[in-house]
Amino acid sequence: MTIQPLERFTDMKFKPIKTYNLNDKNESYKPIKRIEKKPFLETDQSENIAKAYVISANYDGKKRVAYLKLYSTKRKKIYFWYDNTNHLPYCLSDLSKTALENINPLKNHPGLTRIETVKKYDLLKDKEVTMSKIIAKDPLSIGGRSSRAIREILPKTWEANIRYYNGYIYDKQLLMGMPYKVKAGKLNNIDYVPPEDVLRNIQSIFKDEHENFKKYIAHWIKLLQCPVPDIQRLALDIEVFSPKEDRIPDPNLANNPIIATSFIDTEGNKRVLVLKNKEDINKEVETGLSDVKVEYYDKEVELIEEIFKVLRIYPLILTFNGDDFDLRYIYHRAENLGFQKNEIPIILGSRFALLKYGIHIDLYRFFFNRSIQNYAFSRKYTEFSLNAIAIALLGSGKIPLKSPISKLTYSELVKYCLMDSELTLKLTTFSDNLVMKLIFILMRITKLPMEDLTRQGVSNWIKNIMYFEHRRLNYLIPRSEDILSAKGNAASTALIKGKKYKGAAVVNPTPGVHFNVTVVDFASLYPSIIKVRNISYETVLCTHHECRNNKIPDLPHWICHVRKGLSSQIIGSLRDMRVKWYKTKAKDQSLPESLRNFYNVVQLTLKVLLNASYGVMGSENFSLYCPPVAEAVTAYGRDAMKKTVDMAQSLGVKVLYGDTDSLFLKSPTPEQINDLIKWSNEKLQMELEIEKEYRYSVLTKLKKNYLGIYQDGTVDIKGLIGKKRHTPKFLKDAFMKMIKILGDVQSSKDIEKAKKSIRNIVHDCYSKLMNREYTLDYLTVNITISKPLNKYIKTTPQHVKAAKLLIKAGYDVKQGQIIRFIKTIDDIGVKPLQLADRELKDIDLKKYVEHLKSTFDQVLDALGISFNDILGISKLDSFLWGS
DNA sequence: GCGGACTGCTTACCT
DNA sequence: ACAGGTAAGCAGTCCGCG
Numbered sequence: 001m002t003i004q005p006l007e008r009f010t011d012m013k014f015k016p017i018k019t020y021n022l023n024d025k026n027e028s029y030k031p032i033k034r035i036e037k038k039p040f041l042e043t044d045q046s047e048n049i050a051k052a053y054v055i056s057a058n059y060d061g062k063k064r065v066a067y068l069k070l071y072s073t074k075r076k077k078i079y080f081w082y083d084n085t086n087h088l089p090y091c092l093s094d095l096s097k098t099a100l101e102n103i104n105p106l107k108n109h110p111g112l113t114r115i116e117t118v119k120k121y122d123l124l125k126d127k128e129v130t131m132s133k134i135i136a137k138d139p140l141s142i143g144g145r146s147s148r149a150i151r152e153i154l155p156k157t158w159e160a161n162i163r164y165y166n167g168y169i170y171d172k173q174l175l176m177g178m179p180y181k182v183k184a185g186k187l188n189n190i191d192y193v194p195p196e197d198v199l200r201n202i203q204s205i206f207k208d209e210h211e212n213f214k215k216y217i218a219h220w221i222k223l224l225q226c227p228v229p230d231i232q233r234l235a236l237d238i239e240v241f242s243p244k245e246d247r248i249p250d251p252n253l254a255n256n257p258i259i260a261t262s263f264i265d266t267e268g269n270k271r272v273l274v275l276k277n278k279e280d281i282n283k284e285v286e287t288g289l290s291d292v293k294v295e296y297y298d299k300e301v302e303l304i305e306e307i308f309k310v311l312r313i314y315p316l317i318l319t320f321n322g323d324d325f326d327l328r329y330i331y332h333r334a335e336n337l338g339f340q341k342n343e344i345p346i347i348l349g350s351r352f353a354l355l356k357y358g359i360h361i362d363l364y365r366f367f368f369n370r371s372i373q374n375y376a377f378s379r380k381y382t383e384f385s386l387n388a389i390a391i392a393l394l395g396s397g398k399i400p401l402k403s404p405i406s407k408l409t410y411s412e413l414v415k416y417c418l419m420d421s422e423l424t425l426k427l428t429t430f431s432d433n434l435v436m437k438l439i440f441i442l443m444r445i446t447k448l449p450m451e452d453l454t455r456q457g458v459s460n461w462i463k464n465i466m467y468f469e470h471r472r473l474n475y476l477i478p479r480s481e482d483i484l485s486a487k488g489n490a491a492s493t494a495l496i497k498g499k500k501y502k503g504a505a506v507v508n509p510t511p512g513v514h515f516n517v518t519v520v521d522f523a524s525l526y527p528s529i530i531k532v533r534n535i536s537y538e539t540v541l542c543t544h545h546e547c548r549n550n551k552i553p554d555l556p557h558w559i560c561h562v563r564k565g566l567s568s569q570i571i572g573s574l575r576d577m578r579v580k581w582y583k584t585k586a587k588d589q590s591l592p593e594s595l596r597n598f599y600n601v602v603q604l605t606l607k608v609l610l611n612a613s614y615g616v617m618g619s620e621n622f623s624l625y626c627p628p629v630a631e632a633v634t635a636y637g638r639d640a641m642k643k644t645v646d647m648a649q650s651l652g653v654k655v656l657y658g659d660t661d662s663l664f665l666k667s668p669t670p671e672q673i674n675d676l677i678k679w680s681n682e683k684l685q686m687e688l689e690i691e692k693e694y695r696y697s698v699l700t701k702l703k704k705n706y707l708g709i710y711q712d713g714t715v716d717i718k719g720l721i722g723k724k725r726h727t728p729k730f731l732k733d734a735f736m737k738m739i740k741i742l743g744d745v746q747s748s749k750d751i752e753k754a755k756k757s758i759r760n761i762v763h764d765c766y767s768k769l770m771n772r773e774y775t776l777d778y779l780t781v782n783i784t785i786s787k788p789l790n791k792y793i794k795t796t797p798q799h800v801k802a803a804k805l806l807i808k809a810g811y812d813v814k815q816g817q818i819i820r821f822i823k824t825i826d827d828i829g830v831k832p833l834q835l836a837d838r839e840l841k842d843i844d845l846k847k848y849v850e851h852l853k854s855t856f857d858q859v860l861d862a863l864g865i866s867f868n869d870i871l872g873i874s875k876l877d878s879f880l881w882g883s
Numbered sequence: 884g885c886g887g888a889c890t891g892c893t894t895a896c897c898t
Numbered sequence: 899a900c901a902g903g904t905a906a907g908c909a910g911t912c913c914g915c916g
Contacts (some may be wrong), residue, residue: 074896371900382895458900496903503902504898525898526901611898615900622900630901660898660903704897704904719896721906725896783894795892795909831909854906 017822034478049079053229054174056449057165058361058549064138066168068187069359070180071315073609076232078315078358087168090135091142091151092120093478098130105153106134111141112150113507118475123538124486126563129476132761137162154851159477166464169447170471174451177443177717178226192226203803205580210565216573223444224577224602228437233316235425236307238326239417241406247812251325252349254332257300257692259406261566262417264425265314271295272414273303274750277596294414301337304330311345314359319385320424321364323455327353354451361454363427366439372460375608377440381724383818393753394430396425425873441605445574458612459622466624469566478537482628487541490627492557492635501631502554505638505657507645509706514746517669517697517708520676522640523579523687525661526614529636531572532685536565537617537626544750552632553639559632567624571613577604578589583883637661640684647679648672662691662697692716696741698862713743721855728777728848731855734765738859755863762856762870769848772840780820780833788815798823801830809835821846 021687036369059363060067061858063082070079091595093100097115108850114134134144134150134157142150143160159167169176179190194202200578206217239260240249249256261273270292286539297303307330311317319326331353347354354360365370368384381392391397398419403409408416428435443453446461447468453461468478522528529535533552534865541553543561586596616622618630637660645655652664653676663675673690680688698707700720708716717723722735741757744750768774783799789807792800802821803813811834812817820833823841831842853867860867 379896460901494902499902501902505896506903521898612900615902619902634902643916662898702905719905724895724906786894792893797893797908799894851907 007544007738009404009476014466042850045779047182049180050074051179051181052079054176054178054180055231055443056176056451057163057169057176059139060137060605065166068174070182070229071229073231076315079182083168083186085172087171088135089139089142089164089167090133090139090156091133092118092133093133094129094155094156094158095132096130097156098190099136100132100154104154105148106150109136109141109150109153109155111136111138111139119474121474122476122478124478124482126538126543131476132226134583145320156479158479162477164465165449166467167471170450170468173468173472173576174447174754175223175444176447177228178223183333194220194221194225199224200582206576208569210564213569213573216569220445220573220577223580224441226444228433228434228440228598230266231436232314233318233419233425233428233436234263234310235318236310236322236326237262237417237424237682238329239405239413240329242404243361243406246532248331250326251328252332254329254336258303258330258333260413260417261303262414262421263310264418264421266425266429267292267472268542270422271419272503273297273306274410274414275300275303292414292418300333301339304334304337304339308334308343308345311355314477315358315359316758317355317358317362318422318428318778319360319362319717320427321362322360323351323353323362323365327360337343352451354457359450361428361450362440363435363454365425366454367437369457371608371612372438372864375611376604384816385421386420389427394426413551432594434601437598437601438605438608439838441602442608445609446606458609459616459619461609462613462616462675463571463623466567469570473555473566475566478624480623480625483537483624486536487626487628492631501634501636503629503634504660505641505658506660506703507641507655507663509646509657509664509703510654510700511699513696513698513748513751513862514664514666515696517656518665518668518673518695519662519691519694519708520673521662521691522664522689524575524610524631525637525640525686527571527575527610528686529633529640530568530614532562532576533630533632533636534559534565535623535629535636536567536570539568539630540626540628546866552635554635555628555631557628557632567613567617567629574606574613575610578610582606590818616651638717640686643684644676644688648676651661651675656697657703659704664697696745698859698864702858707739707742707859709743709745715743720858722859728779728781728851728853730765730769733778734852735855736759737761751863755865758860758863759865759870761850762860762867765852768848769852770845776833776836776838776840777849779822779840781823782818782820783846784815784818785815789813801828802830805830805835806832 021156036337049070049072051074052072054068055071056069056255057753058067059065060082065083066087067080069084070081071077072079079706084868092692097117100115106112113135118131119562119719120129120131122128122129134142136150140149146152149682151157153612168174175189181188202217202221206214206485209217223668238258241256241259242249243256257275259275263269263271269290272292272294274294274296276296276298295306297306328348329347329348331344334344336343338811347356353362362385364384367381367389373379373381377393381389387397401416402412405416439454442448442461443450448461448463448464467477469475493500494500494502539560541557542563544560544562547560548558550561552559559593582599585591585599586603586827588596589601591599600796614630614633617624617626621624641658641660644881645658648655648663648665653672655663657664677688679684693711695709695711696709696717698709700706700717704721707718707720710716720735721727722732722738733830738758738761741754742763744753779801783797785799785803789800790804799821800817803819805828806813806819821831822829822836823844824831826842829844831837857867
């Protein structure tokens with residue numbers, strides 16, 4: 001085959017839209033060659049498996065059993081294992097067996113199997129209780145929607161809202177993401193034993209801990225040290241014909257043909273399936289590309305059949321928004337063309353699209369997860385398009401389309417379609433498969449199947465960890481309303497109206513330029529508090545009289561000192577693993593890079609979970625929601641902050657600023673820092689660390705708004721208008737010029753020179769603005785529409801006004817979209833970029849000058865420069881007030 | 884009937 | 899569908915003023 005660059009790839013001229021067969025009945029599905037009945041992925045139940053990783057669990061409604069999907073790295077395929085232990089779904093009741101047998105709808109329930117009497121430990125009551133275990137034939141009998149479901153019949157049930165396969169995982173104590181073997185139909189885990197030196201190290205680090213705590217450490221070390229397998233996977237993307245430009249085809253209607261589908265797998269195979277235009281059918285089309293296999297189809301059904309083949313073969317399919325678009329579209333399109341449901345290897349739910357054989361990960365959903373965005377990727381991306389995420393994480397994004405999808409030539413279509421699946425795959429392969437490892441480690445800690453983990457939020461992750469532990473220890477899983485009635489609501493008052501309880505403290509900044517600033521902070525403050533103060537739903541406001549004097553600062557609540565709290569131990573042990581082992585190992589230069597990378601992934605994963613562990617306690621949606629627990633954590637946080645500020649001062653160090661868990665110290669000596677750290681360790685039992693050292697810091701008079709300049713000249717910009725996403729580019733550019741100047745300031749004697757340059761920058765920006773030298777896109781304000789347009793009832797903000805103008809002009813505006821607009825002098829005051837006057841005739845210069853002033857005033861104030869001085873007061877005054 | 888003071892809404896940020 | 903705290907900029911309302 002000759003190698004041909006993509007550009008020289010044989011090109012068909014653009015064909016008008018009607019030449020595609022839209023819903024031509026002739027094209028309806030008539031199976032020509034049947035797809036093999038047994039796909040590669042499904043395996044014989046009797047087969048022995050030496051080693052495979054459990055990555056998914058679900059319930060088979062026909063067979064009426066739970067099943068697992070196991071991935072074998074050796075064979076690169078998925079094995080199904082159906083439960084053969086006669087495990088059945090159940091729920092619990094506090095009524096006796098006899099009392100239950102007198103309830104006729106239950107006694108006569110067709111799904112009831114039997115009732116057993118069991119003992120459970122009730123943490124809310126702190127005593128053992130006798131319960132009845134109501135066992136049913138299938139999950140729907142317990143928790144179906146029907147009013148005849150068992151949980152609806154009985155006045156009170158426990159553990160009836162747990163999905164069957166999750167309960168199955170708890171009961172079998174299955175370790176998701178860990179290796180198992182199957183022999184003669186029996187499933188057994190393969191015990192992973194970490195290397196001797198790792199165990200020795202861990203033992204010595206945790207030698208002084210409590211026995212139970214050590215058990216948790218031992219559990220985590222097995223899960224976290226066990227190598228993560230590399231899963232063979234394939235990214236998929238489809239392009240759909242659209243008769244109207246700019247309209248995204250409806251995946252539920254699937255009215256238009258799928259004109260291209262691209263596949264890229266981890267082995268480097270690239271394929272694009274292309275549907276031919278009507279005139280080209282039966283015509284030979286050149287397909288010579290060096291590394292891409294382009295396959296042309298005359299019939300859409302055959303193209304879809306080929307997609308299905310792929311969906312049956314690969315263990316893991318990646319998409320970007322496949323739940324809501326690609327797989328949904330393929331499913332409905334196949335139905336429209338006459339495929340039978342059982343011929344489609346996709347399981348379509350109202351919100352998800354799963355696969356019958358393999359696993360489907362929708363990366364859009366995973367990256368949309370706020371914990372992943374903020375903690376795993378430090379908010380590197382702020383928009384959730386494939387392009388934006390790719391630019392932020394991979395360094396390059398999509399090449400923009402020159403014309404609408406339906407007007408592309410074959411070669412442009414191939415390139416475009418391929419680009420999407422290429423980026424999708426790369427999102428899981430960059431940095432040595434970081435994302436896949438992250439997912440795997442999260443599965444292991446949370447015990448969630450891969451599909452659920454990548455789709456659910458952090459509150460479900462933590463719920464699942466907690467439920468798994470309750471079951472392991474034979475604790476009764478509490479009902480949400482019972483926690484609330486036992487513990488009550490918050491006792492503190494929030495500073496912000498509408499919030500439920502008081503949060504963190506922020507120390508008022510000392511404005512100005514400060515040299516030699518050391519920032520210290522508590523390592524994982526809230527998780528540390530949860531560990532050290534024994535915080536858990538059962539320990540805060542416990543039932544014991546003797547604990548009532550163990551008061552929480554600033555609150556009427558007390559904490560148990562009889563029993564070790566469950567969440568305290570779980571979160572505490574995870575915290576310690578991160579701080580004392582994984583974080584140090586990730587930085588250990590004596591280790592090979594690949595190992596350091598792995599340690600870094602684990603510490604990132606732990607960070608994600610730990611950062612969310614406090615927040616969920618204060619969230620109504622969390623199943624173990626407990627306001628006193630949440631406010632206890634923040635109360636101890638404020639207490640630690642206050643005591644540390646006092647201590648620093650008594651050591652003679654000036655505290656310039658502090659937020660939640662950090663303190664900005666003005667030129668402290670190493671001894672002073674050591675003393676403070678030592679004091680914190682002894683008196684607070686919390687680890688205070690040096691977080692960063694600034695050559696100097698520019699503190700504004702505002703909280704959460706400052707600059708920090710490191711020794712090497714790089715600059716932390718926090719909160720300032722100049723870095724906010726919605727700020728117009730002309731301001732951002734001028735602001736960044738100022739940052740550059742500040743990065744070059746070595747010592748206080750350079751400040752004056754820098755000030756002069758900054759004055760020039762501001763003045764220059766002002767003149768350019770007044771002379772209308774900035775083009776429209778430099779003046780655009782960018783603001784997200786965060787809810788449906790008709791939900792803006794109380795007020796109509798500017799971006800909504802602009803959005804409404806867009807709609808009037810025939811544009812589509814959706815929730816989550818960023819509206820780009822400029823400020824104008826007409827009575828509406830705004831105009832969307834798309835409709836704005838390129839000549840800048842109606843620009844509201846006064847507003848833009850005010851914006852310039854507020855952007856720079858934040859910093860200028862601290863530098864002792866007056867914005868008005870720069871422009872000359874009279875000049876500004878005459879401009880603002882007229883002369 | 885007009886303008887300043889005030890409150891509330893919305894977004895984007897910090898920890 | 900993890901929390902609260904802070905700031906900016908605007909929308910909308912209230913109050914007092916012959």
